[in-house]
Amino acid sequence: MKNIQNYSVVLRQATRTDVAQLSQIETLSYTTDRISARSFKRFIDQGVGDFQVLCVDDQVVGYFIVLYRQATELARLYSLAVHPEFRRRGYGRQLLQAAEDAADERFCLFMRLEVKVDNMAALQMYHVAGYYDMEIRAEYYEDDSDAVVLQKLLPQFKRSDLDQEQARLVPYRTQTTDFTCGPASLLMAMAYFDIACADAHHEELEIWREATTIFMTSGHGGCGPHGLARAALKRGLQVELHVSEAGPLLLDSVRSSDKKQIMARIQEADIAALEREQVPIVIGEYPVAQLMADLQQGKLVIALISTYVFDESKAPHWVLICAADEHYVYINDPDQDTFAWQSPAERQYIPIPIATFKRAFGFGKRKQRAAVVLSRAPG
Structure with a gap:
């Protein structure tokens, strides 16, 4: 040899x-x-x-x-x-x-x-x-x-400022249906805040039933921000909701006026319930500076994004934001990728450049934005 x-x-x-x-x-x-x-x-x-x-x-x-x-x-x-x-x-x-x-x-x-x-x-x-x-x-x-x-x-x-974020690992969960990205994101937050869940699969569907908009572009409707906030509150989390405009969102995702009316009615009921519980609903922008401040206080954020910048698919999608620094936003993406070579490990703590996140944050021609800010309830 x-x-x-x-x-x-x-x-x-x-x-x-x-x-x-x-x-x-x-x-x-x-x-x-x-x-x-x-x-x-x-x-x-x-x-x-x-x-x-x-x-x-x-x-x-x-x-x-x-x-x-x-x-x-x-x-x-x-x-x-x-x-x-x-x-x-x-x-x-x-x-x-x-x-x-x-x-x-x-x-x-x-x-x-x-x-x-x-x-x-x-x-x-x-x-x-x-x-x-x-x-x-x-x-x-x-x-x-x-x-x-x-x-x-x-x-x-x-960078030394990432050390703390790496130690703060939010558990990952893949959504089990095409329409439960919001519930899966909420379940990850619940696990992080040590809120017990006996049957996560059942709870995922239960959250969807509570928060669904009923309709969407095709197939089952996903979840609205007000419904997700209400579901999080019900499960013992402290909630603050940021939306870019008052009233129901995502109505432009369907064409039928009848469907729009039903979606609006459902969300109006959720809004009224949140107001009765005195959940803060902040109308306006949710800037990255505010996002970073919330994360530094130990909160997590469920954010509505458009997946177009990632896969050229014009679909609304909920992700869980786990951390952020001056360069990146780190998300847990519950999505089920369709390619055989992609794994769940790729969808946990995904580093998204801030400029890319700003383009992705929001949905539709009107760029409707929503962020459900979650923290451990006091006491």
Whole structure:
């Protein structure tokens, strides 16, 4: 065998001619959750993210795939593997550094990934490289084994003022239907404020029944801001509601005058109920400075956004804002992404540049804005 110092080591973009060797590495590295040859070809052909291979004397001995979420500063290390015969030579660390460099060049703030809980060698490599454990995903893999979600703040963006925010981790929950992003956001806030919930799935639907606008552009209606505020109040949270205009919102999302009247009637009842409970309803802008002040006081904010800047879909969507600094707003997005390579880890503490958030905050031609500000009730 050659001395390792005589090897020609090259890192380059993956091509279709590499697929056979990549598939061999998958077979030798994993017993489940393998990337198929077809998927490798799709990643190469579609140019999704960064896909590079490490070659030793023209043999592909390892690779990495990094994927990105549009309009965010979050990268996901989708896969990294080294041929068993070439392990313990530093190639894994070399690939990891190259993956981080690729994400850094795209000005990403965080790198996230998942590792099997019993893959001690991989966990050690990532921990040494500066990754920290975020949470455990139960039964994440095909064989029902758990995954550790890890994250690293990339060096280019490391700032001491993020340390406190990283420690303040809001639990994540994915919505279970297309129309319950608001309830899922409220459930995350409830978990953070230690409000017990015996059956989260049932509670998600119950909150929707209480807060729904009934109609929307298509399918079931989502939730209105006044209804969500009322549901949060009912569950023991202290609530303050910020809306850009008085009265019912989201009426422009339907064309039928009958539907508009029903939506208005439901929201008017919610508004009256909030007024009876003396819940503050602030009419006007909810500036980022106020958002940051609320978060610094330990509050969380459920915000209405348009997803157009992220996926070019003109749909109203509720997200939970967990933290903010002078550069980014960090959200937990309950949305169920449709692409097979996206995971829930990508939707927790998503760093959104403030300029992007300002474009996304609000919905419709009139840019109707709503923010449900939540905190622990006194006493």
